[in-house]
Amino acid sequence: MEQFILIAYIICLSILFIFGAHGFVMIYHYYRHRNEVEGDLQLNDTPMVTIQLPLYNEMYVVRRLIDASCAIDYPKDRLEIQVLDDSTDETVDLVASIVREKQAQGYNIIHGHRTNRQGFKAGALKEGLKTAKGDFVAIFDADFIPKPEFLKKTIPYFFADQNIGMVQTRWEHLNGDYSLMTRTQAMALDGHFVIEQNIRNKAGYFINFNGTGGVWRKATIIDAGNWQSDT
Numbered sequence: 001m002e003q004f005i006l007i008a009y010i011i012c013l014s015i016l017f018i019f020g021a022h023g024f025v026m027i028y029h030y031y032r033h034r035n036e037v038e039g040d041l042q043l044n045d046t047p048m049v050t051i052q053l054p055l056y057n058e059m060y061v062v063r064r065l066i067d068a069s070c071a072i073d074y075p076k077d078r079l080e081i082q083v084l085d086d087s088t089d090e091t092v093d094l095v096a097s098i099v100r101e102k103q104a105q106g107y108n109i110i111h112g113h114r115t116n117r118q119g120f121k122a123g124a125l126k127e128g129l130k131t132a133k134g135d136f137v138a139i140f141d142a143d144f145i146p147k148p149e150f151l152k153k154t155i156p157y158f159f160a161d162q163n164i165g166m167v168q169t170r171w172e173h174l175n176g177d178y179s180l181m182t183r184t185q186a187m188a189l190d191g192h193f194v195i196e197q198n199i200r201n202k203a204g205y206f207i208n209f210n211g212t213g214g215v216w217r218k219a220t221i222i223d224a225g226n227w228q229s230d231t
Contacts, residue, residue, distance in 0.1 A: 026199050033202040041156035049151060050080045050134030050218075054124045056117075058142035059091040065142055066098050070107050073148040080133050081109040084124040086117045119229035121211075126227040134218060141212040145174070154215045165220030168197060169213045 051069050055062060069081055081102075085095050092113055099111040112128060119126060125139065136155060140146055154167045170193040176186035200207050209216075221227065 026196055029199045029203040030195060033199060036202055040153065041160055043152045043156050045155075045159060046075050046078045047136060047155065048078050048080070048134045049074065049136045049138060049155065049215075050082060050128075050132040051138045051140065052082045052084055052125055052128050052132070053140055053142070054084045054086070054121045055091065055095065055142050056086045056121075057089045057091050058087070059089065059094050061142050062091060062095055063098055064145060065140060066095075066102065066109075068145045068147075069140065070102055070105075070109070071148055072146060072150055074151045076106060076108065079108060079151075081107065082128045082132065083109065083111045084128045085111060085113045086120070086124055087113070119227070122227040122229040129218070129221065129226065132218065136215055137218050137221065138215045139212055144212055146213075151215075158215075158217055165217045166209055167215045168207060168209055170194065170197070171210070171213055 051072070053065060053069060058065075066081075066083065072079070083095055083099060085092060087095070095113075096111055099109055102109045112124075114124060114127065117123070129137070136158065138146075138151065138154075150169070154169065157167050158164050171189055173182070173186045173189070175182050177183060197207050
């Protein structure tokens, strides 16, 4: 029994060591690429873009999200906003009211409400993609506030390199200094976006999509097999 425990302990330590070694690789590439600065690209074309806003019972932040999405600096006739609402509470009526208000202001925005929640968030995104008119798809969770220049800073990368299928942006914090807990969370997220994502990209490694705050080439999603709830 003792020998079994010792072997299991050594295996666990080995797995943790291999996983932790990833940090040393990132440090190496950080110093190797630390002086590389990418300049901002200019938006020379305005392709059709669909913004997807997946929601589930988000009544306290949904207006802020929709307001910020509509305020994005991009031609109205080249922008489509899909509010993908799986809510089961009063969020449904609130979203319907906000969407009607925005439609009256001339925004191309729709409210899609599902009742079965099949596939959860992935299912909602997949359902919205069936009717999405955009060649590119931006995704924001309910607790995000996209800045007005979001599309002007992300879309140009797709035209600079036709092999780019996704652009992930860094998350920022509204209340990072509120408490020790929020400071700790902000530090962990900053480490991921400022160091890991940034350096992996500069080193030519794959980066992951963080589920929100990014833009996809629609053809890439389809080519990869579309959204799947098990991933």
